[in-house]
Amino acid sequence: MTRADAPLPQGEEKARVVRRLFDTISPRYDLVNRVMTGGLDIGWRRRAVRELRLPGRARVLDLACGTGDLCRELEAQGYRAVGVDFSHGMLMAARTSAPLVEADVLRLPVADAGVDGATCGFALRNVVTLTALFEELGRIVRPGGRVALLDVSEPDNPVLRAGNAVYFRRVVPMIGGLLSDRSAYRYLPRSTAYLPPPAEMVAMLRESGFPDAERHQLSGGLTQLLSGTRG
Ligand SMILES: C[S@@+](CC[C@H](N)C(=O)[O-])C[C@H]1O[C@@H](n2cnc3c(N)ncnc32)[C@H](O)[C@@H]1O
Numbered sequence: 001m002t003r004a005d006a007p008l009p010q011g012e013e014k015a016r017v018v019r020r021l022f023d024t025i026s027p028r029y030d031l032v033n034r035v036m037t038g039g040l041d042i043g044w045r046r047r048a049v050r051e052l053r054l055p056g057r058a059r060v061l062d063l064a065c066g067t068g069d070l071c072r073e074l075e076a077q078g079y080r081a082v083g084v085d086f087s088h089g090m091l092m093a094a095r096t097s098a099p100l101v102e103a104d105v106l107r108l109p110v111a112d113a114g115v116d117g118a119t120c121g122f123a124l125r126n127v128v129t130l131t132a133l134f135e136e137l138g139r140i141v142r143p144g145g146r147v148a149l150l151d152v153s154e155p156d157n158p159v160l161r162a163g164n165a166v167y168f169r170r171v172v173p174m175i176g177g178l179l180s181d182r183s184a185y186r187y188l189p190r191s192t193a194y195l196p197p198p199a200e201m202v203a204m205l206r207e208s209g210f211p212d213a214e215r216h217q218l219s220g221g222l223t224q225l226l227s228g229t230r231g
Pocket of ligand 1 (some may be wrong): 015018019022050063065066067068069070084085086087090103104105106120121122123126127128
């Protein structure tokens, strides 16, 4: 695991660190998530799936599905979900009836235009290159299909932003340390530094084949939701 002051890993080292980290925290991932967000994460995932606005029974791939929360929400909203993740531990801890595939989301075993939609929850900052992920989305989602992608963000409001920063730096590692693995929950807040600024992310998604891409702030900007239609 990386030290608190170590430079964040890049390239293939980042992929190795991320996979190992999620294998380590998988048994208590759901519990820590619920405690850390006070249950807000359930509403964020529900909102992301609503943003898809696809016909019933549409095929939706959940990228970096982890323990399957978004897969369950996709099925609850009438979609046919398939989850993909490269952490064996997270897949073994998953609680979903959706089929799950162990694979790297940057090299998806999916045909061009092979799905109606895709979701991704809190993993944009985990992939080695976000451009590669967005290009893969542009390849696999059929024209007219939709994507909905969640990750953490910084609120615009300065008071909320300061509170959020303290929460991430101090409280998250403490909760993670009590319930799971402290060094992992020190790394995860630091990993938000990988995320490009909001306008840049929207521009990247547009350039990857989603010309109407937009960004929504959830819970005062604690979380961001990127959505778009494949052109
Ligand atoms: C913070 S968890 C999010 C899990 C789930 N989406 C959720 O909403 O709770 C990030 C997940 O991304 C997965 N992940 C990161 N990079 C990946 C990659 N390149 N390919 C597949 N899975 C990846 C990790 O294994 C982990 O399960």
